[in-house]
């Protein structure tokens with residue numbers, strides 16, 4: 001039967017929408033409560049919607065009863081501090097699963113390549129319903145920072161690099177792409193991440209935002225990319241040996257982050 005997917009994402013698996021006028025919005029993300037949560041890099045999260053409206057970030061499938069990443073429950077204390085962010089997550093009219101602000105500390109390109117991961121949003125999702133994708137709204141102006149997408153984790157030739165200007169809006173099938181952010185700033189980067197269910201509402205939102213399926217990708221020096229590849233394999237081997245020393249066989253492909 002398959003899933004209901006978004007036609008706008010069929011071509012490349014991601015779209016970049018027109019930029020939101022972020023500078024005219026209040027910096028609500030600075031008022032939120034953040035909690036430690038492991039993701040790509042040194043991060044904290046401020047959840048806005050969670051499994052049951054509690055201040056936590058866990059995947060909905062890790063709760064009882066488990067469910068897929070749909071029907072997130074708004075966290076009253078958080079959305080009271082960030083009504084504009086909640087409104088922006090609701091704007092497409094698509095079902096919202098997890099919704100949170102991520103705070104990412106500056107890192108290196110090699111860090112980002114090591115942090116590449118696929119999400120697991122569609123665990124427990126049922127065929128015949130909408131495929132879950134993710135939106136990133138950059139809240140801080142990080143024009144030199146890049147969202148990195150790879151269809152093949154180990155192949156830089158499959159890499160796309162999208163700049164993270166303030167107000168940038170990017171929607172990605174994050175279960176299909178390996179992804180991470182290289183944040184070149186000196187202060188933390190903040191981004192609103194929302195799990196949306198594909199369907200006509202999300203399609204209409206993408207169309208209204210002039211979703212571009214082939215945006216320009218930022219070039220990087222070949223030696224920087226080559227060095228990061230070497231470092232990626234070095235860190236994976238280092239990690240494998242550390243696990244082996246504890247008698248643990250590392251999964252060939254980790255899905256540690258989502």
Ligand SMILES: [Fe+2]
Nearest residue numbers: 118119174258
């Ligand atoms: Fe992710």
